[in-house]
Amino acid sequence: MTHLDHYTPDPAYGAQVQKGGDKWTLILVRELRHAPETVWPALIDPEQLREWAPFVVDGDLGTVGNTVKLTWVGNPTPIDTRVTQADAPKVLEFGDIRWELQASDSGTRLTLWTNIDHRFVAWGAAGWHIAFDVLDRLLGGNPIGRLAGAEAMKFAGWQRLVGEYAEQFGVKAPKWAQNTEPQLRS
Numbered sequence: 001m002t003h004l005d006h007y008t009p010d011p012a013y014g015a016q017v018q019k020g021g022d023k024w025t026l027i028l029v030r031e032l033r034h035a036p037e038t039v040w041p042a043l044i045d046p047e048q049l050r051e052w053a054p055f056v057v058d059g060d061l062g063t064v065g066n067t068v069k070l071t072w073v074g075n076p077t078p079i080d081t082r083v084t085q086a087d088a089p090k091v092l093e094f095g096d097i098r099w100e101l102q103a104s105d106s107g108t109r110l111t112l113w114t115n116i117d118h119r120f121v122a123w124g125a126a127g128w129h130i131a132f133d134v135l136d137r138l139l140g141g142n143p144i145g146r147l148a149g150a151e152a153m154k155f156a157g158w159q160r161l162v163g164e165y166a167e168q169f170g171v172k173a174p175k176w177a178q179n180t181e182p183q184l185r186s
Helices: 036-044 046-052 118-139 149-154 156-169
Strands: 015-018 023-032 055-057 067-072 079-087 091-094 097-104 107-117
Touching: 015 118, 015 156, 023 118, 036 046, 036 091, 036 097, 036 107, 036 118, 046 055, 046 118, 107 118, 118 149, 118 156, 149 156
Parallel strands: none
Antiparallel strands: 015 023, 023 107, 055 067, 067 079, 079 091, 091 097, 097 107
16 A cells, blocks of 8 residues: 655755766755664565665665666666675665765764756656655655656656655756656656
8 A cells, every 4th residue: 555645846956066077966865764783684574675766676785796777667678786885784886876875963964965967857866766765755654666667757746756856956847847847758
């Protein structure tokens, strides 16, 4: 059962980009209401990732040197991805993704760095924004279900976030994100 009907994402926040050529680095920071020891397994365990992340993996991400097949939602081609850093529960790095977890008064300050094609940086920020919300609710025992790929693109909250992040990053928003009633082709 999902609670997606009762979910509206907050306005765009906590994101920045480092620009460099065609690949930019998207950096998102979120405060989660859960301790790093609770968040860490959700970042490395294939079953937990399947509940919130925009990708699936066929193995554990918690051991340096492990190579897993990572498959993005909506793209059936798996990518061989090697874990290059796994310092539980502080730092995790694999492929083009780096996570840092820092204990905070409210739980965990989670920071994501991910390389992304500059044309899709606002889309990526919106997708990760929603993924973090799904993760926080999942860890809190109030799951709303994963919302990624084509399903996310149909979601009005994602469409709004794309426009907001495009404005923050100084990139051109898709025409549908500039309208009051966004439309996507199916």
